[in-house]
Amino acid sequence: MGGSLARKDRTRAALLLAPAYLWLTLAVFLPLSAMAFFSLLSDVPFGDREWHVTLDNYRAFLETGTYAALLWKSVKLGVTVTALSVLAGFPCALVLAKVIRGRAREAMFLLVILPFWSNSLVRIFSWAIVLRGNGVLSAAIDAVLPWDVRVNLMFSPTAIVIGLVHSYLPYVILTSYLALQAIDDSLIEAARALGAPRRTILMRIILPLAAPGIVAGAVLIFVPVVGSFMEPRLLGGRLGTYYGTVIEDQFVAVFNWPLGAALSFILLAVVLAILAAASPALRRALR
Amino acid sequence: MAEVRVEGLTKTYGTARALDAVTLAFPDGGFFGLLGPSGSGKTTLLRAIAGFVEPEAGRVLIGDAPVENVPVEAREIGMVFQSYALFPNMTVAQNVAFGLEVRKVPAAERARRVAEVLELVRLGPYGARKPHELSGGQRQRVAMARAIVTRPRVLLLDEPLSALDKALRVEMQIELKRIQREVGITTIFVTHDQEEALTLSDRIGILRDGRLVREGPPRAVYDDPRDAFTARFLGEANLFSGVLEPGGLRLGDGVLVAGARTATVAVRPENLRISLTEPPAPIRLRARLRQRIFAGAMGTCVLDWQGETLKAVGRDRDFADLPAEGEVWLSWDAADTIPLEG
Numbered sequence: 001m002g003g004s005l006a007r008k009d010r011t012r013a014a015l016l017l018a019p020a021y022l023w024l025t026l027a028v029f030l031p032l033s034a035m036a037f038f039s040l041l042s043d044v045p046f047g048d049r050e051w052h053v054t055l056d057n058y059r060a061f062l063e064t065g066t067y068a069a070l071l072w073k074s075v076k077l078g079v080t081v082t083a084l085s086v087l088a089g090f091p092c093a094l095v096l097a098k099v100i101r102g103r104a105r106e107a108m109f110l111l112v113i114l115p116f117w118s119n120s121l122v123r124i125f126s127w128a129i130v131l132r133g134n135g136v137l138s139a140a141i142d143a144v145l146p147w148d149v150r151v152n153l154m155f156s157p158t159a160i161v162i163g164l165v166h167s168y169l170p171y172v173i174l175t176s177y178l179a180l181q182a183i184d185d186s187l188i189e190a191a192r193a194l195g196a197p198r199r200t201i202l203m204r205i206i207l208p209l210a211a212p213g214i215v216a217g218a219v220l221i222f223v224p225v226v227g228s229f230m231e232p233r234l235l236g237g238r239l240g241t242y243y244g245t246v247i248e249d250q251f252v253a254v255f256n257w258p259l260g261a262a263l264s265f266i267l268l269a270v271v272l273a274i275l276a277a278a279s280p281a282l283r284r285a286l287r
Numbered sequence: 288m289a290e291v292r293v294e295g296l297t298k299t300y301g302t303a304r305a306l307d308a309v310t311l312a313f314p315d316g317g318f319f320g321l322l323g324p325s326g327s328g329k330t331t332l333l334r335a336i337a338g339f340v341e342p343e344a345g346r347v348l349i350g351d352a353p354v355e356n357v358p359v360e361a362r363e364i365g366m367v368f369q370s371y372a373l374f375p376n377m378t379v380a381q382n383v384a385f386g387l388e389v390r391k392v393p394a395a396e397r398a399r400r401v402a403e404v405l406e407l408v409r410l411g412p413y414g415a416r417k418p419h420e421l422s423g424g425q426r427q428r429v430a431m432a433r434a435i436v437t438r439p440r441v442l443l444l445d446e447p448l449s450a451l452d453k454a455l456r457v458e459m460q461i462e463l464k465r466i467q468r469e470v471g472i473t474t475i476f477v478t479h480d481q482e483e484a485l486t487l488s489d490r491i492g493i494l495r496d497g498r499l500v501r502e503g504p505p506r507a508v509y510d511d512p513r514d515a516f517t518a519r520f521l522g523e524a525n526l527f528s529g530v531l532e533p534g535g536l537r538l539g540d541g542v543l544v545a546g547a548r549t550a551t552v553a554v555r556p557e558n559l560r561i562s563l564t565e566p567p568a569p570i571r572l573r574a575r576l577r578q579r580i581f582a583g584a585m586g587t588c589v590l591d592w593q594g595e596t597l598k599a600v601g602r603d604r605d606f607a608d609l610p611a612e613g614e615v616w617l618s619w620d621a622a623d624t625i626p627l628e629g
Contacts, residue, residue, distance in 0.1 A: 186369075193360075193434075196360060196389045200389060
């Protein structure tokens with residue numbers, strides 16, 4: 001196709017691309033450049049503070065094991081949340097795409113998208129009400145079970161995972177749904193006519209063909225969860241120190257922007273490295 | 288291989304009757320064409336035999352055994368879909384091997400049978416290709432190979448050639464017939480293309496509004512369609528209506544169709560003769576030639592008679608003497624008068 005666009009077409013294409021790319025330049029490239037610059041400074045260049053260019057902020061990550069340990073903790077959190085979201089989201093998308101039709105599907109979709117519409121802080125605090133000791137969850141379980149039960153999930157890794165899965169589940173449902181929707185029903189009928197039981201159809205036809213959607217959803221979840229700070233802080237309490245919360249501290253509490261910026265770039269590099277390392281496997285899944 | 292029968296099959300969608308008490312036998316080893324306009328229920332009938340559609344009443348028997356409690360995956364059918372439904376994530380050989388794998392056929396035998404059937408559909412060297420690398424005709428043959436490699440009891444084809452262009456379609460009709468004859472499998476085939484049905488089938492069934500209106504060998508149905516719908520749907524037909532008299536049928540313009548015994552009769556376009564001078568044939572009438580259509584070897588004349596449009600088909604050179612339009616004589620032999628009921 002491309003390559004041989006006529007001059008007029010090229011002008012038109014440039015005009016159509018311009019708004020998005022100008023915006024991306026302003027909204028992503030400029031702040032990112034500024035951050036890259038900050039990450040190389042010894043102190044914030046505001047007022048009459050002294051500053052010079054240095055690699056100390058990056059060196060800090062390598063010298064103190066704490067940051068690396070926290071990053072590892074955050075990556076594990078990302079893997080857990082992504083895995084749980086895919087496990088819960090894919091079956092849901094499968095039913096929405098292939099079983100439910102008409103009005104019922106619209107209603108079910110609304111329920112899936114609902115978390116997007118509520119403020120994330122409200123969402124997290126409502127989980128706090130549910131999960132804390134003597135909270136909604138505890139009272140509900142106590143009411144059902146005959147013996148005395150106390151459940152306090154608040155300020156635990158479990159609470160963080162619950163909150164994050166709730167926030168990011170819609171992504172994997174939506175991307176999987178789109179991929180499943182694109183699978184022609186006659187493929188499934190053809191497999192049935194050939195004698196394939198449901199399990200075989202799922203493993204050999206549906207999963208391979210829906211893989212691009214599942215992978216897209218997983219990446220959409222994994223990347224922000226590794227850097228998340230709000231859910232860990234509000235639902236994790238004392239245990240909620242993660243890589244993301246440390247970065248946030250540098251900007252909000254400690255006022256050490258250069259270190260925060262350097263840690264952010266290391267996170268970006270690590271996430272890109274993980275995606276690059278996984279890409280041969282991903283590409284095989286997508287083919 | 289098995290005979291397939293449906294008895295009193297009924298299926299409604301909302302208020303629409305897709306199938307209305309259809310009873311029909313598909314002979315063992317035969318090639319049966321189900322023909323009808325869209326919405327006539329032919330695809331519903333095919334899908335009910337496959338098991339994708341659950342009928343409200345009636346039953347399906349494959350080889351004398353009722354199959355209402357047998358799910359699709361256990362019915363031992365082969366099916367070719369209109370879209371071919373090849374698995375895009377698998378190669379041609381993997382597609383064909385799928386049904387054998389599901390049946391746990393050992394790998395060595397599987398490979399042998401896949402190679403054999405690909406040879407049968409003349410796709411021997413294409414096993415390693417992906418479906419998207421094949422042409423429409425090749426995909427159609429892969430779908431065919433995949434459907435027959437498991438040696439099903441019955442082969443169901445849902446408009447298998449409709450996605451192909453005309454030249455390829457004719458070629459694939461010949462292929463399809465050859466493959467079916469070599470395998471000898473009971474085949475049921477849905478189409479809305481009457482020419483395709485006539486070419487391929489040993490027997491045809493014509494459906495209209497969910498009801499079976501006619502069934503039999505193609506030639507018998509073509510020569511004696513019995514009603515106006517079948518006459519017009521299977522081939523083309525010129526209809527003449529009038530008043531019955533002892534000697535025949537008196538048409539509106541006073542012409543007597545000698546020997547006719549029904550109030551409506553049909554004459555096939557290829558049996559109508561056109562002449563400028565009054566012909567000696569006993570059945571003749573005056574009509575107005577409106578248009579001559581040249582279509583290669585064959586030509587079509589469109590005529591007006593008593594406010595009705597008639598068609599005559601013949602070799603184009605037979606029409607060479609005719610003017611572009613004007614008054615002409617139409618005639619046909621009494622033996623070509625087709626009586627129609629109702």
